[in-house]
Amino acid sequence: MVPQCDTTRRWRPVMPRIKTVYVCQSCGYVAPKWAGRCPDCKSWNTMMEEQRESSSKSSAKQRTSASLSRDQRPVRLVDVRADGEGEVRMRTGLAELDTVLGGGLVAGSLVLVGGDPGVGKSTLLLTAAERLAQRGAPILYVSGEESVQQVHLRAQRLGLGAPHLHLLSHTDFGHVESAIRSLKPTVVVLDSVQTVYLPQLPNIPGSVTQVREVAHRAMLLAKSTNTAVFLVGHVTKSGELAGPKVLEHFVDTVIHFEGDGRTPLRILRSVKNRFGPAGELGVFEMVDSGLQEVPDASARLLSERVLDAAGTAVVASLEGTRPLLTEVQALVGRAAPGNPARTCVGVDRQRVAMIAAILGKAGLHLHDRDLFVNAAGGVRLEETAADTAILAAIASSLRDQPLDPHTLVFGELGLVGEVRGVGHAQIRLKEAARHGFRRAIVPYTVDEAPPGLELVRVRSVRDLLAAL
Template identity: 50%
Template sequence: MAKAKSTGFFCRECGYESSKWMGQCPACKAWNTMVEAPSAPASSGTAAGRYAAAASLTAAPGKRVGSQAKPVSLDEIELSDTDRTRTGFAELDRVLGSGVVRGSLVLVGGDPGIGKSTLLLQVCRNLAGQEQKVLYVSGEESLKQIKLRASRIGTVRGPLSFLSETNLDTIAEVIREVRPDVVVIDSIQTMFIEAAGSAPGSVSQVRECTGVLMQLAKGLGVTVFIVGHVTKEGVVAGPRMLEHMVDTVLYFEGDRHASYRILRGVKNRFGSTNEIGVFEMREEGLAEVPNPSEFMLEGRPAEASGAVTACSMEGTRPILLEVQA
């Protein structure tokens, strides 16, 4: 009897799986995107399944009858002001659409060192100050390194806890036990599930880990922020299907050697993608820039020839620019 093949070929763009290599992905038609990786064993499919079952059993009452799912009508679904939470950054709230939605999965991408971890750590501090229970999970830094970075952004008060772990099985157990309101995963490329059988950051690991986090977010009503590094082409590392699985995709842009950063929404199921947020990197962390026009026109000489002031609209906010010729 032939032994089952333990590896397969996955498309980096859409996650399509094939038993053999192909030059063009038949699903997304992209060229040279098939990479070889260990195939998930038959039992690994239950990894996300058992988390989904455990999460769904703790979901809101009235949606399940025993082990059977029960459909509901729109009249039975209740909305409240608590479904959106202010992050303490007006610029971030504008990009998210007036706040973060409870139970959503938010992907924050950007170049290494651009300030993703600093921004989310400050968001955690603000949410903990509102008595939100927050869990910050880091797979790239130790607890001492996190404390050194946290001491730079000021005093942290409230129910904010930290965990240095890369095994998502262990992280899922902690989430179900602690029941936080907000979870930050820094970063998705360092997380792994033992049943997947491949290295952290691979196509199959990123896909499986994101699937588990999505089930936990929807089942337990936990807001999950995922940090994702970008490749040299400027897209989030891993399969493109990662962006399809999450609810919101934010890109943190800017020159790491300059002080100003732009937060741009690429995908948002709960709001517009036209808005941008502007931040300035300072010694004490990121600070909001409520008036970008002042920065754009800074140092402009009066009555200079060959220069004119123009207005550009970014979402609902006009920004003044200087155009030189």
């Protein structure tokens, strides 16, 4: 008897294959094997084991067909019509925050706010959310680090209580997304992106995969619902935003909230902005009742200046489109054997070393002296227009001769001792004249000055030292 074959076939689901990979928690680099140092960002002990599903050909075909079935036809640029009169900007009620955002918060934008722990990120965004909610539009504040009661206590301490401000304490992004689609808020604050997770991913909250996927889902949610979303991000020991670098590419705006803890001043600085100029700066002051705006930052930074002290100079820097008068302080120690100290706070150490070498060539030798340079008020001077002010402060301390307190200095220095011009000189001079400065030592290319301001144009370091 010939055995009959069972022609009945049972359908068995194809289980996805699980593979083990190692992901760098600093940059997101994926490697099949563990390594003590990331091959991409060169960070040590950042490779963490993760379990991932290997994509099959069928699932890849399904994703491809799904993406091709969408109506994504190319259109001509001239045929695109924006809603209303163009981009919709909302005033947050905080003028300093609006300035950093480029004139207001754009509807449907994704904004990443990073800063050190305790600097005031949650306080800033909770205050902005309350100001927005005062206009009657629903605003949602999502906290993954505090309960609703804890957020309420902080709001009471700050004197906040708008009826249209809604609170949610949850870490499951699926639940958060459902709440957003149900409430339909105008603005959402997600505090923080490192604490929210997607349960379908096997990775722990805060890992590179979770942060990347949550940010991507938040971006799709913001664009599809035209809801502005604030993401609060943590920073690493080096001051960079924690998580993969692709996180900064997802968002429309990246803002750093800075403060050194020794001063109540807080600096809000835009690093990236698709809807406005990057590099804009806003100044706040931390007081007992929360964050207070400092609309005249120049006056606040110069309010504690000692007028008759040697080793200080005032520079007119430009942060984005905003002029800022900042005091540069320098202290030159006595000549001593051994390696001299070089300490710089708020200024580039390599730039200070170059300026010290230029001074040595001009006859003011610093090779055997300790040198300390500081930008007062916790401000970072990154542009080269501060070169001549740093040189003036060092020369003043070395000579022990105070500069005229009503004199302003700005300009770039070259390696051969020439003083080069900088951009937007008239904006800097107008800010100086508004604060009572009567004399400005500037590059020779500057030819006009506001009324009441005397210009001293210099070509070289020797001219600059003679004009001090």
